Amino acid sequence: xxxxxxxxxxxxxxxxxxxxxxxxxxxxxxxxxxxxxxxxxxxxxxxxxxxxxxxxxxxxxxxxxxxxxxxxxxxxxxxxxxxxxxxxxxxxxxxxxxxxxxxxxxxxxxxxxxxxxxxxxxxxxxxxxxxxxxxxxxxxxxxxxxxxxxxxxxxxxxxxxxxxxxxxxxxxxxxxxxxxxxxxxxxxxxxxxxxxxxxxxxxxxxxxxxxxxxxxxxxxxxxxxxxxxxxxxxxxxxxxxxxxxxxxxxxxxxxxxxxxxxxxxxxxxxxxxxxxxxxxxxxxxxx
Amino acid sequence: xxxxxxxxxxxxxxxxxxxxxxxxxxxxxxxxxxxxxxxxxxxxxxxxxxxxxxxxxxxxxxxxxxxxxxxxxxxxxxxxxxxxxxxxxxxxxxxxxxxxxxxxxxxxxxxxxxxxxxxxxxxxxxxxxxxxxxxxxxxxxxxxxxxxxxxxxxxxxxxxxxxxxxxxxxxxxxxxxxxxxxxxxxxxxxxxxxxxxxxxxxxxxxxxxxxxxxxxxxxxxxxxxxxxxxxxxxxxxxxxxxxxxxxxxxxxxxxxxxxxxxxxxxx
Numbered sequence: 001x002x003x004x005x006x007x008x009x010x011x012x013x014x015x016x017x018x019x020x021x022x023x024x025x026x027x028x029x030x031x032x033x034x035x036x037x038x039x040x041x042x043x044x045x046x047x048x049x050x051x052x053x054x055x056x057x058x059x060x061x062x063x064x065x066x067x068x069x070x071x072x073x074x075x076x077x078x079x080x081x082x083x084x085x086x087x088x089x090x091x092x093x094x095x096x097x098x099x100x101x102x103x104x105x106x107x108x109x110x111x112x113x114x115x116x117x118x119x120x121x122x123x124x125x126x127x128x129x130x131x132x133x134x135x136x137x138x139x140x141x142x143x144x145x146x147x148x149x150x151x152x153x154x155x156x157x158x159x160x161x162x163x164x165x166x167x168x169x170x171x172x173x174x175x176x177x178x179x180x181x182x183x184x185x186x187x188x189x190x191x192x193x194x195x196x197x198x199x200x201x202x203x204x205x206x207x208x209x210x211x212x213x214x215x216x217x218x219x220x221x222x223x224x225x226x227x228x229x230x231x232x233x234x235x236x237x238x239x240x241x242x243x244x245x246x247x248x249x250x251x252x253x254x255x256x257x258x259x260x261x262x263x264x265x266x267x268x269x270x271x272x273x274x275x276x277x278x279x280x281x282x283x284x285x286x287x
Numbered sequence: 288x289x290x291x292x293x294x295x296x297x298x299x300x301x302x303x304x305x306x307x308x309x310x311x312x313x314x315x316x317x318x319x320x321x322x323x324x325x326x327x328x329x330x331x332x333x334x335x336x337x338x339x340x341x342x343x344x345x346x347x348x349x350x351x352x353x354x355x356x357x358x359x360x361x362x363x364x365x366x367x368x369x370x371x372x373x374x375x376x377x378x379x380x381x382x383x384x385x386x387x388x389x390x391x392x393x394x395x396x397x398x399x400x401x402x403x404x405x406x407x408x409x410x411x412x413x414x415x416x417x418x419x420x421x422x423x424x425x426x427x428x429x430x431x432x433x434x435x436x437x438x439x440x441x442x443x444x445x446x447x448x449x450x451x452x453x454x455x456x457x458x459x460x461x462x463x464x465x466x467x468x469x470x471x472x473x474x475x476x477x478x479x480x481x482x483x484x485x486x487x488x489x490x491x492x493x494x495x496x497x498x499x500x501x502x503x504x505x506x507x508x509x510x511x512x513x514x515x516x517x518x519x520x521x522x523x524x525x526x527x528x529x530x531x532x533x534x535x536x537x538x539x540x541x542x543x544x545x546x547x548x549x550x551x552x553x554x
Contacts, residue, residue: 004378008381019427020432086296271393
């Protein structure tokens with residue numbers, strides 16, 4: 001759409017700008033403040049420069065949490081995206097089952113995150129939970145509160161359970177926008193199912209897939225409540241992701257300087273990756 | 288052949304989604320003794336005691352009321368300020384528009400864990416700590432950008448000729464906006480409201496940080512139960528099951544638009 005130049009449009013944006021700036025700018029400046037200074041309470045501050053940043057960037061603990069975070073995000077993207085595409089492709093397009101599928105699939109997305117954690121905790125309890133009991137009675141030694149691998153698997157499966165539907169719904173929206181004529185043309189050309197997918201469905205889903213990956217990347221990189229309720233970051237530190245570690249440092253140990261420095265580095269990493277995504281997305285749209 | 292067996296994949300997927308929910312709901316109807324006594328697929332002694340406790344104890348049912356109050360407040364604020372802004376982004380070019388749009392989106396990317404402590408200090412300083420409006424305003428941080436993004440997508444699908452015709456007919460901007468434009472994109476507004484509701488309803492970290500007693504959300508009440516009063520799994524399961532209901536309720540209303548909404552109105 002060709003847009004007209006109109007500087008008065010700023011007035012329409014102003015309320016949003018003020019509200020978001022109030023919530024974003026003041027807290028962000030507080031974080032920046034803490035990240036550059038040392039305080040012993042009573043509002044007395046000492047200039048520390050970049051000490052905290054160096055400390056965080058060189059700390060083994062941060063490296064470990066960061067790697068765990070990357071591994072987790074990588075794993076859930078590798079599972080959720082193909083699974084989401086597969087479910088979207090096989091979903092009915094017409095008829096009474098469409099609504100049923102959509103409502104049931106969207107259900108996990110609307111459950112409060114701590115309830116998701118609590119639900120999976122109950123589900124996976126080794127002696128009394130549905131999943132834990134079934135696995136153990138099949139002879140699998142499974143106890144997510146003590147085995148790091150089991151804790152990891154449970155966290156990943158929980159996230160797949162929670163968020164794959166987002167990918168499904170997005171892909172489904174993309175698929176529904178393909179006109180029937182495209183499929184008819186493919187059938188006349190004698191295209192195989194794979195060719196139809198590769199040359200018709202996948203290109204049409206490209207846009208929505210970018211949004212899906214962007215949203216899943218952001219949210220999984222910020223994940224806090226679900227693994228915190230499920231495993232509490234344990235056993236040991238094995239499922240302590242970046243946000244959990246950050247809250248431990250900031251509110252648990254009250255080390256405000258290092259926590260603030262870590263916050264900023266964390267935020268910058270998310271921003272950088274999302275900016276790259278966003279640029280690619282917008283470039284495609286403009287073509 | 289492939290066509291006829293296609294339903295297997297969605298069916299299996301939905302079964303996988305429903306299993307943990309079933310586990311939660313079935314546990315909510317069990318007595319504590321039965322839960323701790325070992326695993327059972329169906330409740331042996333069916334009991335409503337857990338639900339009774341929640342509906343009679345004010346600390347429990349107030350949690351639901353508090354959550355619903357700030358979620359509704361947030362939805363109303365977010366959508367009403369996002370509407371004119373989204374219109375500006377979809378119709379006009381102005382100084383710094385692209386940067387502003389991206390800056391808005393960056394707030395959707397801010398990890399709530401980063402903002403928890405500064406938010407606590409900010410809202411304490413202005414005397415709003417432990418009020419519903421504090422949580423509603425804090426959730427605006429990520430809900431307004433999302434609402435702007437979704438509404439902008441829907442609005443870009445409305446041809447510009449609609450606006451121009453209305454102005455030629457002598458409509459003022461606000462009269463056109465309220466009488467003609469808003470009804471035209473009603474579906475988009477519904478979807479944006481749904482998403483604001485959803486993200487405000489599921490968020491816990493900020494809601495918990497900004498409240499203590501008077502505006503305590505249900506999710507925080509649940510965490511307290513899990514930690515202090517021993518391990519009342521049945522009660523926890525019942526409270527959890529009840530949090531699913533508002534979500535299921537609002538999904539039903541937007542089911543036909545939900546897929547388009549997740550694509551941010553851009554399909």
